[in-house]
Amino acid sequence: MLINRNKNEIKSKQYANNLVNNELSYLNKVYIMKKSLADDELWEIVGHLKTSPNRYRTLKALEKNFSLPAEISRLTGLNPAQVSVSLKDLKRRKLVLCLNDKSRKGRIYQATDLGLEVIRIIEKQTEDIKR
Numbered sequence: 001m002l003i004n005r006n007k008n009e010i011k012s013k014q015y016a017n018n019l020v021n022n023e024l025s026y027l028n029k030v031y032i033m034k035k036s037l038a039d040d041e042l043w044e045i046v047g048h049l050k051t052s053p054n055r056y057r058t059l060k061a062l063e064k065n066f067s068l069p070a071e072i073s074r075l076t077g078l079n080p081a082q083v084s085v086s087l088k089d090l091k092r093r094k095l096v097l098c099l100n101d102k103s104r105k106g107r108i109y110q111a112t113d114l115g116l117e118v119i120r121i122i123e124k125q126t127e128d129i130k131r
Helices: 002-036 039-050 053-061 069-076 080-092 113-130
Strands: 096-098 109-111
Touching: 039 053, 039 113, 053 069, 053 080, 053 113, 069 080, 080 096, 109 113
Parallel strands: none
Antiparallel strands: 096 109
């Protein structure tokens, strides 16, 4: 009985440590991202995205899952050429990442942490305006 209780206590402590480490890791990533980008650079990216609904819709389509350009096209209603141009621009600005860059067909794209942060900033600003 005492051994089981000790094992459960150890598991609980390990679980709590994992939660703390995950949170610290996330905060560290955010700090590094913000430190590496000056505020004016971040706002320049936000402004650039807000001036193009196609870029924003393309990035937003990658918010929760990685996708192929054809899937993004279907999700957003944009034609494949618009998605391709948007992805190229988003990739250049480090908002998306191509997971299999060497492939000629079937390229898979994913939003980066910076891309997700930019989406969050734009959505928060949009919510604030609606209030």
